[in-house]
Amino acid sequence: MNNNPLSRALFNDVMVPNYNPQPIIPVRGEGSRIWDQDGREYVDVTGGIAVNVLGHCHPALVDALKNQADNLWHLSNVFTNEPALKLARQLTEATFAERVFFCNSGGEANEAAFKLVRKYAFDHYGEHKNEIISFRQSFHGRTLFTVSVGGQPKYRQGFEPVPAGITHAEYNNLDSLKALISDNTCAVVLEPIQGEGGVIPADPEFLKGVRELCDQHNALLVFDEVQTGVGRTGHLFAYMDTPMVPDILTSAKALGGGFPIGAMLTTSKIADSLGIGTHGSTYGGNPLACAVAGAVLDQVNRPDVLEGVLRKRALFEEGLAQINARHHIFKEIRGKGLLIGAELVDAWHGKAGEFLAAARGEGVLVLVAGPDVLRMAPALNIPEDEIRQAMARLDAAIEKKLSE
Numbered sequence: 253m254n255n256n257p258l259s260r261a262l263f264n265d266v267m268v269p270n271y272n273p274q275p276i277i278p279v280r281g282e283g284s285r286i287w288d289q290d291g292r293e294y295v296d297v298t299g300g301i302a303v304n305v306l307g308h309c310h311p312a313l314v315d316a317l318k319n320q321a322d323n324l325w326h327l328s329n330v331f332t333n334e335p336a337l338k339l340a341r342q343l344t345e346a347t348f349a350e351r352v353f354f355c356n357s358g359g360e361a362n363e364a365a366f367k368l369v370r371k372y373a374f375d376h377y378g379e380h381k382n383e384i385i386s387f388r389q390s391f392h393g394r395t396l397f398t399v400s401v402g403g404q405p406k407y408r409q410g411f412e413p414v415p416a417g418i419t420h421a422e423y424n425n426l427d428s429l430k431a432l433i434s435d436n437t438c439a440v441v442l443e444p445i446q447g448e449g450g451v452i453p454a455d456p457e458f459l460k461g462v463r464e465l466c467d468q469h470n471a472l473l474v475f476d477e478v479q480t481g482v483g484r485t486g487h488l489f490a491y492m493d494t495p496m497v498p499d500i501l502t503s504a505k506a507l508g509g510g511f512p513i514g515a516m517l518t519t520s521k522i523a524d525s526l527g528i529g530t531h532g533s534t535y536g537g538n539p540l541a542c543a544v545a546g547a548v549l550d551q552v553n554r555p556d557v558l559e560g561v562l563r564k565r566a567l568f569e570e571g572l573a574q575i576n577a578r579h580h581i582f583k584e585i586r587g588k589g590l591l592i593g594a595e596l597v598d599a600w601h602g603k604a605g606e607f608l609a610a611a612r613g614e615g616v617l618v619l620v621a622g623p624d625v626l627r628m629a630p631a632l633n634i635p636e637d638e639i640r641q642a643m644a645r646l647d648a649a650i651e652k653k654l655s656e
């Protein structure tokens with residue numbers, strides 16, 4: 253037996269090396285703070301990559317999980333269950349959608365969406381209409397279909413052959429989409445804000461144009477809201493702050509507030525193409541995940557919480573502007589609500605990971621979005637004094653890094 257301590261070093265001994273985790277191991281979280289094995293405390297503005305939407309161990313989510321755990325854990329889709337029905341009702345009442353498919357992650361929600369757009373086109377127009385267009389730099393998950401639709405070739409290199417019939421247009425460039433779209437296009441897929449691609453919001457005019465092009469060519473419009481959904485932008489879903497409505501929306505991450513769940517939302521007409529037996533997931537819609545997600549929606553879909561997101565963003569922007577006035581380190585602050593990207597000036601391009609490490613050293617946990625952008629996706633309920641503290645620690649980290 254391997255009796256080595258549960259340390260970062262053990263990771264390399266026992267885990268597949270597809271991740272390179274930070275040297276600390278967090279053991280406890282409360283709100284927007286976490287503590288590592290040595291009792292060191294950190295302000296967490298990563299939110300578990302836009303997942304812990306209510307922070308760590310929110311009492312309402314802990315209660316929902318414990319109550320459900322005492323009643324019913326799992327059934328399979330041979331039965332439906334009350335938490336799943338309740339959650340589907342919440343989601344359909346709160347959005348354009350009339351039907352919901354549950355799964356366990358963002359990648360799976362997108363996989364379902366990509367299968368559905370092909371099946372819908374097959375059912376209504378025929379086999380020739382099978383092409384999917386997405387955008388360069390986009391990210392939609394790590395399954396073979398989702399890395400293929402995703403616009404970052406590095407994630408599919410070495411895994412070929414990948415599914416065919418997928419092309420990539422330039423984001424925020426309608427002409428680029430016009431050049432690719434045709435009556436063979438079954439769907440256009442986009443993130444309302446490209447998250448992993450560098451926190452790049454879609455222009456409202458571009459979105460309007462995408463919707464029009466989809467309608468002209470009878471193509472479905474899929475919004476991947478895995479990162480932007482469930483309050484992150486100050487709206488329950490980001491499409492609600494745009495001039496258009498998608499045909500299919502995918503959600504995961506914040507939907508479970510830290511408990512794994514994904515969902516694909518659509519209209520009843522489109523949903524009909526996933527008839528009995530066409531798609532499925534053993535765990536999808538399991539009572540534990542749905543009970544927690546139901547509690548997340550109860551907590552997040554409230555005017556005070558959603559309005560608070562915009563106020564909190566202003567505080568982050570203020571803090572980042574102050575840091576920039578002192579260190580001239582950021583080229584641009586981007587994103588919406590509490591999805592914040594701070595692109596480093598050209599001289600520091602490629603070094604975002606070094607600033608992440610420096611920030612950790614000063615007790616604040618941030619993310620990167622590619623090699624040039626620092627990203628923050630904190631809990632929506634992060635207290636204002638913790639935002640100020642996070643910014644003060646980031647300022648100290650940057651000062652230290654620049655004086656190396």
Ligand code: PLP
Pocket residue numbers: 356357358359360362391392393394443447448476477478479504505
């Ligand atoms: N789509 C978007 C926009 C994402 O940001 C992510 C994850 O970062 C995914 C899909 C994949 O989600 P998951 O890792 O839960 O499969």
